[in-house]
Amino acid sequence: MEKKNFLCTGCQKKYPLDRTFPRCDDCFEPLEVEITQGEISKKRNYISNNYTLNQNILDRYASFYPLSRINHKLSLREGFTPLIPTNQLSSILDLDNLYLKNETVNPTWSFKDRGTFVCLQHAKNLGYTRIGTVSSGNMAVSVAAYGARANMQTFILVSSDMPLEKIQPILIYNPVLIKVKGDYGQLYYESLKIGQETGIYFLNSDVPFRVEGSKSISFEICEQLGYDVPEYVVIPTSSGGNSRGIIKGFLEFYQQGLINRLPRIICVQLEGCAPIYQAWKNKDEKISPVQEPKAIDHAIANPYPPSGNELLRKLRMYDGMVTTVSDNEALESQVLLAKEGIFAQPAAAVSIAAIKKLRANGIIDKKNKCVAIITGSGLKYSGILNKHSFGSETCTLKTMKEKIVSILEK
Amino acid sequence: MEKKNFLCTGCQKKYPLDRTFPRCDDCFEPLEVEITQGEISKKRNYISNNYTLNQNILDRYASFYPLSRINHKLSLREGFTPLIPTNQLSSILDLDNLYLKNETVNPTWSFKDRGTFVCLQHAKNLGYTRIGTVSSGNMAVSVAAYGARANMQTFILVSSDMPLEKIQPILIYNPVLIKVKGDYGQLYYESLKIGQETGIYFLNSDVPFRVEGSKSISFEICEQLGYDVPEYVVIPTSSGGNSRGIIKGFLEFYQQGLINRLPRIICVQLEGCAPIYQAWKNKDEKISPVQEPKAIDHAIANPYPPSGNELLRKLRMYDGMVTTVSDNEALESQVLLAKEGIFAQPAAAVSIAAIKKLRANGIIDKKNKCVAIITGSGLKYSGILNKHSFGSETCTLKTMKEKIVSILEK
Numbered sequence: 001m002e003k004k005n006f007l008c009t010g011c012q013k014k015y016p017l018d019r020t021f022p023r024c025d026d027c028f029e030p031l032e033v034e035i036t037q038g039e040i041s042k043k044r045n046y047i048s049n050n051y052t053l054n055q056n057i058l059d060r061y062a063s064f065y066p067l068s069r070i071n072h073k074l075s076l077r078e079g080f081t082p083l084i085p086t087n088q089l090s091s092i093l094d095l096d097n098l099y100l101k102n103e104t105v106n107p108t109w110s111f112k113d114r115g116t117f118v119c120l121q122h123a124k125n126l127g128y129t130r131i132g133t134v135s136s137g138n139m140a141v142s143v144a145a146y147g148a149r150a151n152m153q154t155f156i157l158v159s160s161d162m163p164l165e166k167i168q169p170i171l172i173y174n175p176v177l178i179k180v181k182g183d184y185g186q187l188y189y190e191s192l193k194i195g196q197e198t199g200i201y202f203l204n205s206d207v208p209f210r211v212e213g214s215k216s217i218s219f220e221i222c223e224q225l226g227y228d229v230p231e232y233v234v235i236p237t238s239s240g241g242n243s244r245g246i247i248k249g250f251l252e253f254y255q256q257g258l259i260n261r262l263p264r265i266i267c268v269q270l271e272g273c274a275p276i277y278q279a280w281k282n283k284d285e286k287i288s289p290v291q292e293p294k295a296i297d298h299a300i301a302n303p304y305p306p307s308g309n310e311l312l313r314k315l316r317m318y319d320g321m322v323t324t325v326s327d328n329e330a331l332e333s334q335v336l337l338a339k340e341g342i343f344a345q346p347a348a349a350v351s352i353a354a355i356k357k358l359r360a361n362g363i364i365d366k367k368n369k370c371v372a373i374i375t376g377s378g379l380k381y382s383g384i385l386n387k388h389s390f391g392s393e394t395c396t397l398k399t400m401k402e403k404i405v406s407i408l409e410k
Numbered sequence: 411m412e413k414k415n416f417l418c419t420g421c422q423k424k425y426p427l428d429r430t431f432p433r434c435d436d437c438f439e440p441l442e443v444e445i446t447q448g449e450i451s452k453k454r455n456y457i458s459n460n461y462t463l464n465q466n467i468l469d470r471y472a473s474f475y476p477l478s479r480i481n482h483k484l485s486l487r488e489g490f491t492p493l494i495p496t497n498q499l500s501s502i503l504d505l506d507n508l509y510l511k512n513e514t515v516n517p518t519w520s521f522k523d524r525g526t527f528v529c530l531q532h533a534k535n536l537g538y539t540r541i542g543t544v545s546s547g548n549m550a551v552s553v554a555a556y557g558a559r560a561n562m563q564t565f566i567l568v569s570s571d572m573p574l575e576k577i578q579p580i581l582i583y584n585p586v587l588i589k590v591k592g593d594y595g596q597l598y599y600e601s602l603k604i605g606q607e608t609g610i611y612f613l614n615s616d617v618p619f620r621v622e623g624s625k626s627i628s629f630e631i632c633e634q635l636g637y638d639v640p641e642y643v644v645i646p647t648s649s650g651g652n653s654r655g656i657i658k659g660f661l662e663f664y665q666q667g668l669i670n671r672l673p674r675i676i677c678v679q680l681e682g683c684a685p686i687y688q689a690w691k692n693k694d695e696k697i698s699p700v701q702e703p704k705a706i707d708h709a710i711a712n713p714y715p716p717s718g719n720e721l722l723r724k725l726r727m728y729d730g731m732v733t734t735v736s737d738n739e740a741l742e743s744q745v746l747l748a749k750e751g752i753f754a755q756p757a758a759a760v761s762i763a764a765i766k767k768l769r770a771n772g773i774i775d776k777k778n779k780c781v782a783i784i785t786g787s788g789l790k791y792s793g794i795l796n797k798h799s800f801g802s803e804t805c806t807l808k809t810m811k812e813k814i815v816s817i818l819e820k
Binding site: 168398 | 519
């Protein structure tokens with residue numbers, strides 16, 4: 001394998017791949033792994049010779065990842081999530097070819113597992129025995145789970161105002177969980193510094209090898225669609241890291257000659273916390289922090305996204321776009337997605353809300369093939385179900401038949 | 411394909427496959443589909459030509475299922491769940507080869523989706539436009555999800571004392587949910603009768619084509635282990651339907667010559683509701699209902715399991731066994747499983763508790779290859795997390811480094 005480097009996404013400065021500080025010393029923009037070419041391995045499998053079942057992403061796509069060594073024992077067989085054609089949603093949205101990339105069936109029920117698994121390899125290869133992250137949601141759960149599996153001391157830094165019901169699903173994996181009082185945006189930058197000083201590898205959202213993990217979403221979509229690239233890929237966007245990875249994945253398959261064009265990427269934010277959209281609309285080069293974020297689902301409400309500037313650059317370079325939807329549109333889309341049998345968290349349902357909006361205003365054509373990334377499970381945030389009004393019926397065993405017949409006659 | 415029948419598991423009476431009443435007219439024991447032989451299809455795929463990704467169980471194992479027609483639009487790509495080798499658990503349990511079959515990453519995060527998908531095909535083929543189930547947990551969620559995807563009117567009958575937080579994750583899929591006052595065991599039998607009278611296909615736990623769905627768990631385990639059959643397969647057991655299907659799956663691969671022996675099946679129940687274990691221990695032929703079930707997780711607490719008698723027969727015929735664990739052992743096993751990165755509901759963690767117990771008393775040998783079925787996600791029942799005592803730390807941004815250093819020095 002050709003030797004690869006990290007490149008600064010801002011100034012293109014090169015850094016060696018054994019660097020752990022994820023940002024440029026000069027311009028402080030996030031680093032990324034140089035474009036890597038590889039081939040799909042249909043043979044490799046981490047526990048048996050049966051290649052069609054049980055591959056993990058670093059089995060099948062290993063050569064696209066410049067890792068000196070891969071420890072498959074750390075895998076929970078993340079990725080290879082279903083790509084589901086829609087039935088009712090196609091009619092409701094008047095869109096012939098809509099597919100749902102269901103990331104809710106990953107090992108910790110969100111897309112984060114891909115990046116955690118890949119990034120953990122980098123940490124291990126550099127000799128780290130401790131990892132951490134700054135997160136209060138899906139990333140914290142994912143890092144705690146993989147840290148446990150790897151038997152590494154795992155530091156989860158959360159905001160001190162985080163409620164117990166959000167912390168418990170992290171704590172079951174037994175990490176060192178620290179509630180930190182103070183500005184949450186600042187906490188991210190502090191973690192980078194402290195990580196360097198104390199020997200903890202922080203697998204935060206913008207770390208290059210976490211972004212690499214998200215490439216596999218694109219690889220799978222290409223394969224699952226028989227290399228017939230969709231016109232649109234729609235991504236719920238918070239920190240920007242997942243969108244960066246998905247863009248890079250399509251680029252690598254394109255440069256490898258596996259696909260003959262790129263999809264148009266649509267990033268979606270919630271109106272109440274849309275720093276990337278704001279910068280996009282104002283044609284700014286840099287993200288301005290949102291002062292008072294108000295969004296229904298914390299998982300898509302990063303007020304100062306670490307990958308924001310770089311995502312803006314990539315979207316401009318490759319004809320992408322950013323849009324917003326309201327809290328109510330996100331909730332409505334939760335119900336729409338459930339009609340296809342998928343219960344997504346509101347943060348994940350925004351991709352459907354965006355498609356509905358862009359279909360209505362004609363940007364997406366009825367004939368366009370679209371893939372909506374469904375980033376995380378609705379069970380992650382079941383409290384939100386109180387915002388919906390559902391009906392139910394009541395009867396006794398004796399009156400049950402009568403009740404059912406009366407419903408059937410309606 | 412050779413024409414198949416239903417056989418009564420009690421008296422062997424034959425019934426045609428277009429029958430919907432799931433039990434024998436004479437002895438009232440559950441019916442099952444005759445043993446079917448088939449072959450694994452590595453080519454078939456419901457959306458693209460890429461056979462290695464995105465197959466569903468009725469793509470790959472189609473010929474093992476005597477269905478006149480398969481509608482792949484109803485699929486959420488259930489099954490093909492990971493088989494995960496253990497790291498720390500192997501040491502903790504002193505067991506060289508332990509694998510976790512992680513059913514928590516199915517479309518509605520439990521094993522139930524396999525049976526719902528297969529059974530729905532049978533309902534569709536017979537012309538049904540309405541389905542239903544009696545369940546308050548994983549099966550209700552699964553049937554509601556697939557009913558929505560199939561755009562069929564879906565009746566979910568639950569006990570009237572079911573709390574709102576358990577009902578909401580069913581209601582998001584918009585079924586007709588009916589809370590029924592009266593004896594819950596009776597409700598199951600009533601549903602069979604009313605289903606016949608009103609044209610609703612009830613996909614309950616013992617329906618033959620639901621049991622057929624569970625066969626795919628065994629098929630996958632065989633393939634994932636390269637046809638090297640494990641000595642033990644350990645299954646959390648409530649209604650008994652899943653265990654019946656898993657036993658049948660191994661039998662069919664055995665009769666097909668794909669494997670050269672059968673694993674020993676271990677069914678696990680909770681001490682507070684163990685009707686199958688009681689009958690097993692007492693050498694009874696029939697299950698006696700548990701009068702006052704007291705179990706920490708409703709998902710494994712069926713006081714009068716519809717498939718109980720048949721499961722007893724099959725376990726006796728094929729050298730299986732039944733064991734119990736306590737609520738506390740289930741909780742402790744939740745923590746053990748989390749060390750491997752899997753957060754399971756207590757009902758699912760009992761398989762680990764059973765292995766620990768049987769390893770300690772020497773029934774399972776250190777060198778035996780064991781597969782634990784992990785039936786459902788911990789997020790299904792997050793209220794249980796209050797039963798665990800977890801620790802966390804607190805600091806401010808300023809004191810964070812000091813706090814981390816003090817933890818590292820411990």
